[in-house]
Amino acid sequence: MKLILVRHPAPDVASGICYGSSDVAVAPHILAAARASLLASLPANLPVYSSPLWRCAGLAQALARDLPASQFIQDARLAEMDFGDWELRAWQDIARGEIDAWAFDLAHYRPGGGENVLAMATRVAAFLDELLREQHAAVIVICHAGTIRLLSALQAGLPLAETALLAASGAHKIAYGAVVTLDFQRPIVTPAI
Template identity: 85%
Template sequence: MKLILVRHPAPEVANGVCYGSSDVAVAPHILAAARASLRASLPTNTPLYTSPLSRCAALASMLTGDLQASQLTHDARLMEMDFGSWELRAWQDIERGDIDAWAFDLAHYRPGGGENVLTMASRIAAFLDELLREQHAAVIIICHAGTIRLLSALQAGLPLEQTALLAASSAHKIAYGAVVTLDFQRPTVTPAV
């Protein structure tokens, strides 16, 4: 199955602000530009899945008609990580000791008391397992950089904790509106031990 992953357009949030699971909007002109760019390059008549956060869902809604998508599914498992009390705070205002604690334990530490990377990896793996059982030739998924990093890491077929660590330690190089294509030939998710 081909997974065509699209990162949402740049949201209306200041640079340097943590906004994981916060529902931040995209300016209409940015959304329109992303739509125009993507509708020319994405396949038609393909199932479309999206995070329910508006920065993804608004684009997905527009592309559904443009691409004559065979279905549109909002799935909360595709959401970005919940950073708890860090949400909508400037990274520079978060205690250095808290950030260091997260860097020391990437898989298990709960930034701001929110979600840890292992929990996010578990929900992304559950989404992928279900999706692979549906046996589509290809799907389009409008989501977040963290989601894309985890789906990419799942291709390695590692145990879930190692998958979470791989995704969390990977350099972030996914631009807003970027398209990343993955090919899953068979289920590769290994349960945690």
């Protein structure tokens, strides 16, 4: 199955803010530009899956209508990681000790008391496993950089704790509105932790 992953357009939030699972908006002109660009390159008549967060769902709804999509489904398992008390705070205002604690244990530490990367990996893997059972030839998924990183890491077929570390290691280079295509030739079995 081909997964055509699209990162949401740039949200209407100041640079340097941790916004993870916060439902931040996208300016109408940014949304329109992303929509126009993607319409020219995405195939029609495929299922469209989306994170329910507006920065993804707004684009996904428009694309599902315009392409048209064979079906449109919002799935909470595609949402970005929940950073708890860090949400909508400037990264520079988060205590250095907390950020260091997360860097020391990327898979298990819960930033701001929110979700850890392993928990996010578990829900993204559950989404992928279900999607693979549906046996589509290809799907479009509008989601977040963290979700794209995890879906990419799941291709390795590693245990989930290792998948989480693989996805969380290093800075990502997935631009807003970028398209990343993955090909899963066979079902991926992700062993338990």
